[in-house]
Amino acid sequence: MxxxxxxxxxxxxxxxxxxxxxxxxxxxxxxxxxxxxxxxxxxxxxxxxxxxxxxxxxxxxxxxxxxxxxxxxxxxxxxxxxxxxxxxxxxxxxxxxxxxxxxxxxxxxxxxxxxxxxxxxxxxxxxxxxxxxxxxxxxxxKVEPRTAAAAAVCGCFGRGGGRAHGRRERALRVGWLSPGSRATPESGWGGAISTSSWIRSGGCVRG
Structure with a gap:
C-alpha cells in the first residue's frame, strides 16, 4: 500500500x-x-x-x-x-x-x-x-546560446558609447528568443538573444 x-x-x-x-x-x-x-x-x-x-x-x-x-x-x-x-x-x-x-x-x-x-x-x-x-x-x-545568438549580441555590443552600454545592461536581465527567431543589431533588444551567464562567462563583451 x-x-x-x-x-x-x-x-x-x-x-x-x-x-x-x-x-x-x-x-x-x-x-x-x-x-x-x-x-x-x-x-x-x-x-x-x-x-x-x-x-x-x-x-x-x-x-x-x-x-x-x-x-x-x-x-x-x-x-x-x-x-x-x-x-x-x-x-x-x-x-x-x-x-x-x-x-x-x-x-x-x-x-x-x-x-x-x-x-x-x-x-x-x-x-x-x-x-x-x-x-x-x-x-x-553551463548551457549557453549558440553561435548565431552570440553573434547577434556581439553585433549590438560592438557599437560604442552609452547606447551599447545600456543594451549590455538590459542583456543582463533578458532571456533568449524562441528557436528560429531572427536577431540583428538593428532589431534592438526586442530581437536580441542573450543571458547574463553567457556574457559573464566568456562572451564577446566581458564585464
Whole structure:
C-alpha cells in the first residue's frame, strides 16, 4: 500500500514538472550550446526517471513508518515539486542566469531530505544522496546560446558609447528568443538573444 501511495504522490509531481517545463523543453535544450561531456537527451531522460524512482522509493519507505516518516515524505514531495522550478526558469522563462542561480539554494533542500531519509533507512538515504551528488555536475554544464545568438549580441555590443552600454545592461536581465527567431543589431533588444551567464562567462563583451 505504501508503494501505491508513493506512486500516487510522484505521478502528479511529475505532471507538474512536465507542465513547468513547457511544451518543447528538449527543442529548447538542443537550441543551446553545451559542453561535449554533457548528457545527451536520452541521458537526461534516464536521470529524470531514476530520480523519480529513488524519490518514490524514499516516499514509500517514509509512508511505511507512519508518523516518524512524516518529515521524510514532506521533504521528498518538496524536492519533487521544487525540481520543476529549474525547468520553469530555463525552458518556460528561458532565463539561464536565473536557472543556474537557483541551483545554489536548491541543494540545501536535497541535503535536508537526504538526512531525513537516512534517519529512516540508511540504504534508501544513500540512494537519495546519489541525486545530491549529481547536482554539481548539472551546475557545471553551463548551457549557453549558440553561435548565431552570440553573434547577434556581439553585433549590438560592438557599437560604442552609452547606447551599447545600456543594451549590455538590459542583456543582463533578458532571456533568449524562441528557436528560429531572427536577431540583428538593428532589431534592438526586442530581437536580441542573450543571458547574463553567457556574457559573464566568456562572451564577446566581458564585464
Amino acid at each position: 505504501a508503494w501505491v501511495t508513493a506512486i500516487a504522490v510522484a505521478v502528479p509531481c511529475g505532471l507538474v514538472e512536465a507542465w513547468l517545463s513547457g511544451p518543447t523543453p528538449f527543442r529548447i535544450l538542443t537550441s543551446l550550446a553545451q559542453p561535449k561531456w554533457a548528457l545527451p537527451r536520452w541521458g537526461w531522460m534516464l536521470v529524470g526517471g531514476v530520480c523519480y524512482l529513488i524519490m518514490a522509493y524514499a516516499a514509500a519507505t517514509a509512508l511505511r513508518l507512519g508518523a516518524p516518516g512524516k518529515p521524510g515524505i514532506t521533504f521528498v514531495v518538496a524536492v519533487l515539486l521544487t525540481d520543476g522550478i529549474w525547468n520553469y526558469l530555463l525552458y518556460r522563462r528561458r532565463r539561464i542566469d536565473l536557472a543556474y542561480a537557483y541551483l545554489s539554494p536548491y541543494p540545501t533542500l536535497v541535503v535536508v531530505t537526504t538526512w531525513a531519509i537516512v534517519a529512516l533507512d540508511s540504504l534508501v538515504g544513500t540512494l537519495v544522496a546519489l541525486y545530491l551528488a549529481f547536482l554539481p555536475y548539472e551546475r557545471a554544464i
